[in-house]
Amino acid sequence: MQPVTIKTIAEQLGLSIATVSRALKDSHEISQATREKVKQAALELGYQPNVNASGLRAGSSKTIAVMVPEVENHFFSQVISGIESVAREYDYHVLIYLTHEDPKKEEAFAHLLGNGRADGLLISVTHNKNGYAHLNRLSQAGFPMVFFDRLVEEVEVPHVCTNNEAISYEATSLLYQRGAKKPAFLGLDPDLFITRTRQAGYQRAVEQFDPGAIPLLFAGSGKPAQDLPRLHAFFKEHHPDGFLGAAESMALLLYELGSQENFQIPKDYQLISFTNLSAVPFLHPSLTAIVQPAFEIGKEAAELLFKVIKKKKIYPAERKRILPSCIRLAASLRASKG
Structure with missing residues (x-):
């Protein structure tokens, strides 16, 4: 037709x-x-x-792009909702690109955007062992761009994230306070900004509560079929009695491990994890969650991007926005001794 x-x-x-x-x-x-x-x-x-064509004639596509590694993670879907709420106010469309943790896709999408597909980019990066020259090129060409959650420090554009290091320190301290002796950190790629900053908070707590202890670090691939047997071997080798999950996928693996091996949470190991999963209260036992202000992160990032697009002044304090996360206590932690 x-x-x-x-x-x-x-x-x-x-x-x-x-x-x-x-x-x-x-x-x-x-x-x-x-x-x-x-x-x-x-x-x-x-x-x-044809919104794109009419926008181009006016010197604008009236579209912003959002690039994320996935949408199965509830954090990203909530961020996108925040972005869309702001885009509507500016009468802009939102174009979503999924990289599926594939750096080649991210590079290809960046090339498309450089050809005028959108007026600006909001991006949470995937790990790229070859670096981020494609994003540097966009930035240096003056293409409006803002990072959120996963950022690249060497690309000097505004960013919005949460207090990763501080909240991870608080969460690990809580594991110790509830009786854990050997808490472990479950991260994603160790080169990702969110993994490094969350691991730093975990290690600071280990140094404080158990000076001289060797941090127990597990790096997940984001692929459950591969990570579950590796996690089982990690558990058998190190016998951790507590876990800080840097992503909700890591927490869900621990529930799967417990189901397969008849481990009891929190008797055999306690668990706290970053997650914005709405079904957290229905897990058994319910998960103690580090909840990020995902919707607000999306709104803040979008507002920043529109400031860049419209060439408004951005003050130094606005270029690095850090929004606080919170810990919601639940049954995956043991009862307080106090």
């Missing part, structure tokens, strides 16, 4: 293309009766304006 265009409407009504175009834009050069007739025909024929 051929798409309905302005030409289609013009031929249907016996009008010129210019007249139909002006009528759809509510031009006062066209009579009210003709404008209504054109709009009714457009509705009946199912006409959809």
